[in-house]
Amino acid sequence: MIDKQYLIFDWYSENKRNLPWRSVKDPYYIWLSEIILQQTKVDQGLPYYLKFIKCYPNVKSLAAADLESVLKLWQGLGYYSRARNLHSAAKQVMTDFGGVFPDNYDSLLSLKGVGEYTAAAVSSFAYGEAKAVVDGNVFRVLSRLFKIATPINSTKGKKEFTILANEILDKSQPGEHNQAMMELGALVCKPKSPQCEICPVQGICLAFADKTQLDYPVKEKKLKVKVRHLNYLLFLDQNNNILIRKREGQGIWEGLYDFPCVETSESVDEVKEFEGVTLKNVFLDLEVKHILTHQKLMVKFWVHHKKDTPKTNGYMAIPIGDISNFPLPQLIVRYVNESSFFKR
DNA sequence: AACACGGGGCT
């Protein structure tokens, strides 16, 4: 424990946000909140947490649900493997742990989608186990406090920061300590505009001492964004049926639904065939640029009117109005909301 | 060790 650490506790008790998962001890709720909050801001995750605890009030109900229902509830939150793993882990709890949530760090680690961070969070919050969380906030706070320049996304950095975080962990109240460190990072020790003037540990911060806060944390690697050209085809027949497909295999949006798609290396002005079938009268309906973290999608939505929907393997015909019953990528949601073909 | 995996908000 570092000297004057009580300053962080005092600040936390005065300034902490009132978040619903902070007022519960049930590991199921804490685990659920932690999965939702992975790589996700509180403001974005909060409504999903409320939806999930209402729809699935306990691990048993979540385990009994259809994966597709879980994905539908998760729609819009991104990183959909979290939803698949969430569902898988709930089943694990029922089968491997007799329906009782695992109560220690090592057992928690065996759950799908639970890594070192989440295992530390749940074990410390729910059970008071002395494990330090090391998330983006903690990396930033510690790197500035101690002026540690080891890249936080390197194996060496991850080890180093984990050791340090556990050294300064207040073993008498690990849950509160972890919450306080993260809250300080989220509200004060922010990435671009740290509020050092109101920081409770300004006086012991090595980076603040020489005004190098913005040099920390150090990160290596640059993100390379891949540009893709997608051409979605809306096959619309006389009965207002369309074709959709479930995205299988690994890749983006696994388990979600979208339309038949032709990917091209460059932007195209027409679509003449789909899976070996020649198409005539294909009209451009909408063109959008969709930005993801690691992909820039240049997307064209084309419409093809047909008497009957083609019977193509792997695709299913549904009434156009039923599209919203399926879990969809935000890109498709965007199209459904903007295209006149989906207006009732 | 490097990479894939969403979506939204802030600068």
Added chain:
DNA sequence: AGCCCAGTGTT
């Protein structure tokens, strides 16, 4: 446009 977010799993 670039960066970041209560990270994890796969290769």
